[in-house]
Amino acid sequence: MVTLLKVRNLSVEFYKGGKTVQAVRNVSLSLDENEALGIVGESGCGKTTFALSILKLIPEKEGKVVSGEIVFAGEDLLSLPDEKLLQIRGNRISIIFQDPFTSLNPVFRIGDQIFESLALHGKRNFSNSEMEEKIIRLLQLVKMPKPEDTMWSYPHQLSGGMQQRVMIAMAISSNPQILIADEPTTALDVTIQKEILDLMSELQKEMGLSIILITHDFGIVSEICQRVSVMYAGTIMEEAATSEIFRNPLHPYTQGLLESLPSRNEVRGLFRVEKRRLRAIPGQVPDPSNLPTGCKFNPRCSRVIDDCKTEEPELREIVKNHWARCIRAG
Numbered sequence: 215m216v217t218l219l220k221v222r223n224l225s226v227e228f229y230k231g232g233k234t235v236q237a238v239r240n241v242s243l244s245l246d247e248n249e250a251l252g253i254v255g256e257s258g259c260g261k262t263t264f265a266l267s268i269l270k271l272i273p274e275k276e277g278k279v280v281s282g283e284i285v286f287a288g289e290d291l292l293s294l295p296d297e298k299l300l301q302i303r304g305n306r307i308s309i310i311f312q313d314p315f316t317s318l319n320p321v322f323r324i325g326d327q328i329f330e331s332l333a334l335h336g337k338r339n340f341s342n343s344e345m346e347e348k349i350i351r352l353l354q355l356v357k358m359p360k361p362e363d364t365m366w367s368y369p370h371q372l373s374g375g376m377q378q379r380v381m382i383a384m385a386i387s388s389n390p391q392i393l394i395a396d397e398p399t400t401a402l403d404v405t406i407q408k409e410i411l412d413l414m415s416e417l418q419k420e421m422g423l424s425i426i427l428i429t430h431d432f433g434i435v436s437e438i439c440q441r442v443s444v445m446y447a448g449t450i451m452e453e454a455a456t457s458e459i460f461r462n463p464l465h466p467y468t469q470g471l472l473e474s475l476p477s478r479n480e481v482r483g484l485f486r487v488e489k490r491r492l493r494a495i496p497g498q499v500p501d502p503s504n505l506p507t508g509c510k511f512n513p514r515c516s517r518v519i520d521d522c523k524t525e526e527p528e529l530r531e532i533v534k535n536h537w538a539r540c541i542r543a544g
Contacts, residue, residue: 224282325365
């Protein structure tokens with residue numbers, strides 16, 4: 215398997231109220247060719263910061279990467295000059311942001327915005343008719359109904375699901391190798407979520423895409439991802455194949471996330487939701503400017519012992535290809 219992206223010991227800090235906040239702490243991840251990797255965790259765990267760091271999209275006045283490497287195509291993206299990074303950002307690595315309502319410009323037609331994306335990535339040598347055909351093909355690729363009409367529409371004339379399809383069309387317009395999707399279905403209802411996830415899965419197979427999916431929902435991960443990294447307090451708590459995580463979660467935080475999902479039994483081809491009380495993880499994600507000592511999950515953990523409060527455990531391989539940051543795992 216060819217590894218496309220390798221992140222080593224990435225740490226990111228933010229400046230807030232005169233304090234230094236550790237948003238991402240020593241994160242190491244890899245992404246293989248044609249793989250979908252899910253990064254899961256509650257809000258405030260550092261998932262989006264990690265995604266933005268890959269393309270150096272963190273505003274300099276707000277924070278910075280303080281250590282680590284992000285290796286893509288044999289080059290460390292963090293050390294590239296801006297001119298060379300621009301050839302990769304949006305071209306070979308694309309990103310879809312969480313809210314399509316704020317990502318699209320409300321005063322420009324859809325076709326004009328896709329045209330701008332194509333032009334920015336070197337697709338200028340087309341006649342007007344050829345460019346129009348290319349825009350329509352992109353909208354068809356993301357299964358947009360009536361693409362000829364859509365390209366002349368304004369964003370407010372489209373539903374949330376249709377707006378997200380436009381964002382996906384813009385993201386894949388340059389035929390990227392990696393697609394980063396930051397909570398791409400959060401603002402959508404359940405039916406549309408399913409359609410968007412199916413679309414992303416189809417595009418992955420058709421285009422040979424590698425996907426990094428940022429989400430807080432394990433149900434979404436099960437739909438599309440082959441591998442999962444569970445993130446908490448800016449670091450990785452557990453990592454394994456998706457099927458292995460669901461079958462044998464090792465970290466108490468992962469177990470808590472899974473227990474908060476409704477379980478389902480299949481009966482005569484239909485799904486029936488079991489009548490049971492969902493278990494919530496007590497407490498809240500810690501303030502990154504005031505992290506607890508020892509294991510960062512210990513104040514919320516039902517299995518905590520004294521040793522958990524003194525030293526943060528390392529991420530270690532408990533069984534083959536299954537890693538967990540817990541002294542009691544295994």
